Amino acid sequence: MHYATEEQRRGTLKILEFVRILKDADVRVSPVEVIDVFGALGHVDFTSRAVFKQALSTTLIKDYTDIPIFERCFGEFFDRRPADEADASLAVFRGAQADGAEGEGLPSGDELREAGDAIDAYIDGLPDETLATLSARDIVNLILDDESLASSSGALGMMVMNARSRRGRSESDADEEGDDAALTFIIGRVRRRLRERNIGRSIRAREEYLLNKYIYQLKPAEVQEMRELVRRFGQKLKNRISLRKKRVKHGGLDVKRTLRSNLAHGGIPFRLYYRDKKIDRPQLVVLCDISSSVNQYSRFMLLLTYTLQGLFSKVRTFAFISNMVEITPLFMEMDPERALNSIFTDTSFTYGFGSNYGRCFNQFIDDYSDSLGRKTTVLVLGDARNNNQDPGMNSFIRIKESSRNIFWLNPDRRHLWDWSDSIAGLYAAHCTEMKEVNNFLDLSEFIDRLFK
């Protein structure tokens, strides 16, 4: 490809690199959108940061849930790079000069920039698989050992030669500061380049780490981060499922409506109307154990349930420790976060000591069996640690019999089921499925499957 100016070439590469970083962070960018970015930049004055940023965002980001990711990538990629970074590295050299080293042979600003670019190009030239296995130190050594770089006439060649001589000697022998600066410059530049290349990947790695982490092992600081992520992922999941559900819709001919609307044309059926197939949206009843052993986990489940509320035709939620309470109204009138807080500070869930599943199931059958029906999917969340009390098996079987299916999500690991006071096995025998779910990814996969 031909570029009119050097500036244009650098600019183009920068944008393409930014696109790659977005893709690394799991943002979908199609080729048309990349073409659009360049189309857009031709029309605006991109020396204004706000305009430049919006031009990128408006053409590249089509999903509003990706906007926070875009903000972060943009911030790290464009803002954390001071315009006069070359000057900063020049200062390293100047400092060396002030310390009494020889003035001659010091690189100019342009030369530093050229050397920097050459380092970037060198790193970009390495195959991705190789790069993944190398540390910054390894790459510095690779550069220093590269004969073709050392013998090249450019600024980097000069610097490599200097740095090599520095490396050859021991630390105490630092008499030629200029050489030292060359090595510092190369190391600094390699680190910067690696960090830049990994902006997207590190965002994604962080998300995957959080999504895969055992929910009860999350640290308080991570919980906050996780909440944001649950919102974002929940929204994405909802969007995905809602698109999928809409695909199967048209049913048979709606005779009544066709006749009625074509009466105006003397009963000749010009326009046909079809009966919409009933979309099979499940009704959901969620029974959440909110005792301290599974509390964190229930929080995320409830948060996710309410993000997805629109997908179900009806959601009713109940929370219990040893007393079953319907919490649906709380979510109807409050922000989910606030509703959750008020649930977890309330005390009306306890009656006696610790979780009592049996008592709660009995209570559910007595008071709320109207919430069950042929279309209802029941979700139970809890570790089935019943504190050696009556399991209320009869009620549990009645719940199963009066609903379509019943799933139990158990945050305990499978080998701990039936251990100590857990009676998971007893309940599992009567569930459609009892599933070990202890991180957010499992949770969202489970919900995803409900709609297949």
Add this chain to the structure above:
Amino acid sequence: MFKDVESTIKALESQQYLCSREIATTVFLAMKMEKPVLVEGPAGVGKTELGKCIASALGMDLIRLQCYEGLDEAKALYEWEYAKQLLYTQILKDKLSALLEGEKTLSDAIARLTAEEDVFFSEKFLIPRPILKSVTAKRPTLLLIDEIDKSDSEFEAFLLEVLSDFQVSIPEIGTIRAERKPFVLLTSNNAREMSDALKRRCLHLYIDFPSMDLEERIVTIKVPECGERLVSELVAAVHRIRELPLKKGPSISESLDWAKALTLLGCDVLRRDLAIDTLNFILKYEKDIELVKKHSADVFAH
């Protein structure tokens, strides 16, 4: 056509629409690149208003298509006027038999009739609906497709052709291309996600609640009778309220209503007791009002 981003801001301001540089950039780019814009954001931040103001700033005709569940191509693109076709065939019955008189066999008659078929499926019997209207318009036109998220996903498929090529294909007639491309603005409240195909064809604009400074200017320009002190106190309070965990936070249009109401009540400062009594102008859930009352000491200055 806007000249640059700055003049877009100015032109919209002349329509009493104050917008951020981000909004102006997208609008300006969309015009230059001849691409539709998909506008998303919370309810009441002025998405529809943006469309109206662009149209009036540039003297364009505004064609608005309000989406709803069950909206189909007959209501959005075009429809054949069956009653008229039927009427004409009745009236022209004699003419038809005269036409077919010479033909000996049934198949000859059908062949003869087929040759004339075009008469009945021509533009004379076509009722243009908003989208076709915007494509065939002679004057500069802004097509505002409002609340696209309320329509069914099948409807999106009809839109794709218009959004990328500015044309409508009618099987019986052929393809009608726009001589003058309309400026298309789609708004969505995120009730459901749009398909990737649709998004690829559009520029994306997310309008969030404005900054404090911008909102003060919006209230001042829209409710000029509202005093300066009241404006700044009211906007500050609204911003603090938006930070609370509410089911539904106050939108811009609701802040405007509140400003009008308080001005009518003769306030020039935001007094806490009066503010609490009029909270129902900006909050629509009882529990939200309760929450703000609980935090009233932090929210209101006086």
